[in-house]
Amino acid sequence: MARKRLDLVFPPQLSLKPIIYHLVKDYDLVPNILRAQIHPAQEGRMVLEVTGAKESYDAGVAFLEAQGLTVSEAASDIVLDEERCVNCGLCTAVCRPGALALDRKTQTLTFDKDKCVYCEACVIACPRRAITLSF
Ligand code: SF4
Ligand code: SF4
Known part of the structure; x- marks a missing residue:
């Protein structure tokens, strides 16, 4: 089981897409949004705590990166x-x-x-x- 905090940067074209929803639906992860600054057509930032199986976590992060988000480990x-x-x-x-x-x-x-x-x-x-x- 993995539980990590991620710092996500959303490019402007993705700011209103339901990206986090896919972590639940497709990767069986439990996301907990700790902080978010999302505005239409602007770069967005989000601190997200994610809990789930290690393989699901790795696959979910790969999905986020493939979508164009910048993913890094958040402060703990x-x-x-x-x-x-x-x-x-x-x-x-x-x-x-x-x-x-x-x-x-x-x-x-x-x-x-x-x-x-x-x-x-x-x-x-x-x-x-x-x-x-x-x-
Ligand atoms: S302790 Fe500092 S970093 Fe944590 S919630 Fe308060 S202001 Fe934010
Ligand atoms: S000096 Fe101490 S109490 Fe004052 S702002 Fe800094 S951390 Fe907070």
Whole structure:
């Protein structure tokens, strides 16, 4: 069984085609869209978690690439440099899923991995460059 996060780039001509549907129907995969920016006739980006048998996963990725999508492995964790972090909380304001929060008692930053969708908003928001994504 494979479970991976993929970073997909859709060329403009594919932005409105039901590509992900085929992963379910033809490859018996379970896709979970974590993030998507898709607009008609523009290049689109999607972070997709895919679960399924290893052979199905490989075949599904080959299908995506054959359709013209660029497929790469997405970030699978964020790394907090505690020496750089000053617990200012700025990153919590941009973390829509609530994965980053300030502990009220200790006033220190906490991270809930299960809520993170790897959108990178915190990486950009942190003035101390204390957060990076790892693959
Ligand atoms: S914005 Fe940066 S310095 Fe501030 S709490 Fe978040 S990680 Fe720490
Ligand atoms: S990558 Fe996005 S979802 Fe994850 S902790 Fe940062 S802001 Fe929150």
